[in-house]
Amino acid sequence: MPDGLRTFRELCTQHGIAVTHQRQVLYETMQSMYGHPSPEEVFAAVKQRIPSISLATVYKNIHLFVESGVFRELSIHHGTLRVEMNKVPHHHMVCSVCKKVADLPDDELSLQTAPTILPGGFLVERISVDVIGVCPDCQARPN
Amino acid sequence: MPDGLRTFRELCTQHGIAVTHQRQVLYETMQSMYGHPSPEEVFAAVKQRIPSISLATVYKNIHLFVESGVFRELSIHHGTLRVEMNKVPHHHMVCSVCKKVADLPDDELSLQTAPTILPGGFLVERISVDVIGVCPDCQARPN
DNA sequence: GTAACTGCAAACCGTTTGCACCCGC
DNA sequence: GCGGGTGCAAACGGTTTGCAGTTAC
Numbered sequence: 001m002p003d004g005l006r007t008f009r010e011l012c013t014q015h016g017i018a019v020t021h022q023r024q025v026l027y028e029t030m031q032s033m034y035g036h037p038s039p040e041e042v043f044a045a046v047k048q049r050i051p052s053i054s055l056a057t058v059y060k061n062i063h064l065f066v067e068s069g070v071f072r073e074l075s076i077h078h079g080t081l082r083v084e085m086n087k088v089p090h091h092h093m094v095c096s097v098c099k100k101v102a103d104l105p106d107d108e109l110s111l112q113t114a115p116t117i118l119p120g121g122f123l124v125e126r127i128s129v130d131v132i133g134v135c136p137d138c139q140a141r142p143n
Numbered sequence: 144m145p146d147g148l149r150t151f152r153e154l155c156t157q158h159g160i161a162v163t164h165q166r167q168v169l170y171e172t173m174q175s176m177y178g179h180p181s182p183e184e185v186f187a188a189v190k191q192r193i194p195s196i197s198l199a200t201v202y203k204n205i206h207l208f209v210e211s212g213v214f215r216e217l218s219i220h221h222g223t224l225r226v227e228m229n230k231v232p233h234h235h236m237v238c239s240v241c242k243k244v245a246d247l248p249d250d251e252l253s254l255q256t257a258p259t260i261l262p263g264g265f266l267v268e269r270i271s272v273d274v275i276g277v278c279p280d281c282q283a284r285p286n
Numbered sequence: 287g288t289a290a291c292t293g294c295a296a297a298c299c300g301t302t303t304g305c306a307c308c309c310g311c
Numbered sequence: 312g313c314g315g316g317t318g319c320a321a322a323c324g325g326t327t328t329g330c331a332g333t334t335a336c
Contacts, residue, residue, distance in 0.1 A: 018310065020316060036225040036244050039300080054318045059301065061316095062226060074225035074235075074244065075218055075271070079301095080325065082179040082217035083205060092217075093265050101179050101217065104261070118247070121279035122236050128218070130271040136264035161335060163291065182325080197293045202326065204291095222326095223300065 015068040025049050026061050027070070036074055076132060091128070095135035104131060158211040168192050169204050170213070179217055219275060234271075238278035247274060 008027060012019045029045045030037075037045070043058045065071045076094050082101070091104040116124055151167045160166075172188045173180075180188070186201045208214045219237050225244070234247040259267055 018315070020310075022317070030226070030228055033228075036227070038221065038223045038225065040223070052318075055300095056302075056319080057317055059224075062224065066226065072227040074227050075220050075273075077218050077220055078181065080181045080183070081202075081205065082181065083173070083209065084179070084215040084217050085173055085176075093261065093263075095265075096268060102263075102265075118236065118274070118276075120236075120245075121282070122238075122245070122274070122276055123278075123282055124274055124276040125239060126275050128273040128275055130218075130273070131261070131265070131267055132269050132271055133261075133265055133267040135266075139264070139266055161290065163335070165292070195293075198325095199294075199327075200292055 011070065015070055017064060017068050017070075022046075022050060022053055022057055023061055023064075025053075026058065027065070030062075030065075030071070076130075091131065093131045093133065093135070095138055096132055097134055097138035100135055100137075102135070154213065158213055160207060160211050160213075165189075165193060165196055165200055166204055166207075168196075169201065170208070173205075173208075173214070219273075234274065236274045236276065236278070238281055239275055240277055240281035243278055243280075245278070 008024045009019055011027075012023070017023070026042070026046055029049070030042055033042065033045060039055070039058055039062060042062070043053070043055050046053055046058060062071075066073050076096055076099060078099055078101075086103055089106045091106065093102045093104050094100075095102075118124060151170060152162050154170075155162045155166070169185070169189055172192070173185055176185065176188060182198070182201055182205060185205070186196070186198050189196055189201060205214075209216050219239055219242060221242055221244075229246055232249045234249065236245045236247050237243075238245075261267060
């Protein structure tokens with residue numbers, strides 16, 4: 001049995017999901033891609049190894065990977081445009097269950113003033129801190 | 144001239160945008176709403192004062208407010224699902240121009256271990272730090 | 287007067303769903 | 312053999328666009 005498959009098989013067992021060819025190729029492809037590609041980009045890449053794969057399968061499995069803890073969602077957001085109207089500097093508490101966003105006063109969690117230019121040449125405008133967790137409502141609610 | 148209009152007029156002058164009735168009501172409504180409502184929710188609220196307003200106008204003006212600096216987008220993301228495949232703890236540099244996300248090693252910007260439960264009863268799982276700014280490519284590129 | 291703004295309807299695009307068939311366990 | 316996975320096509324929902332009429336400056 002090739003190494004890749006053995007490893008992937010173990011990973012699936014660990015996370016309680018079934019092993020399929022599509023799943024394995026998807027996983028390997030994602031691992032090999034640089035940065036944070038979109039589902040469409042992943043789809044295009046996987047298609048080179050499995051031309052018949054469908055975009056729906058890619059979506060279903062990316063979600064499965066995220067739900068089962070193999071990967072993580074980059075940013076938890078509502079999927080719709082949200083705007084900041086609070087002028088006072090503050091951070092956000094984002095509930096990973098219900099996705100609600102609450103403001104967190106700056107002084108509960110202070111952060112040093114950042115350097116203006118980071119080593120790589122990135123020009124810093126501001127730093128956004130999201131505290132990800134579970135809000136009181138969702139803690140109380142039975143799952 | 145009522146106070147609200149005078150203030151809004153000044154705000155528009157400051158940000159270089161024209162004053163319209165829809166714009167003013169939209170602004171006031173958004174200011175008065177709690178949290179971070181979606182465009183649909185804002186639309187529903189504004190409709191109570193201007194029943195004929197269209198959703199397109201709401202979208203156009205929210206974007207205008209964001210572009211001209213009256214409000215700020217809550218989270219800069221691609222508008223599509225992105226997944227974290229890098230297991231090493233790190234933060235992100237998000238370019239506000241091209242929206243690209245690059246990883247930032249944890250040690251360039253360290254953060255104290257967070258309390259597990261915040262004063263409000265929020266259960267913390269992890270803290271996500273985004274450094275928002277302009278990437279080298281976009282600094283070099285003529286606007 | 288003219289450029290910008292509004293409202294409408296249609297188009298768009300990323301994502302999800304229902305279903306018939308197929309495959310892993 | 313059965314339950315879950317796959318591929319397809321159609322549906323969905325949030326957002327954008329083109330356009331004709333209207334308004335701000």
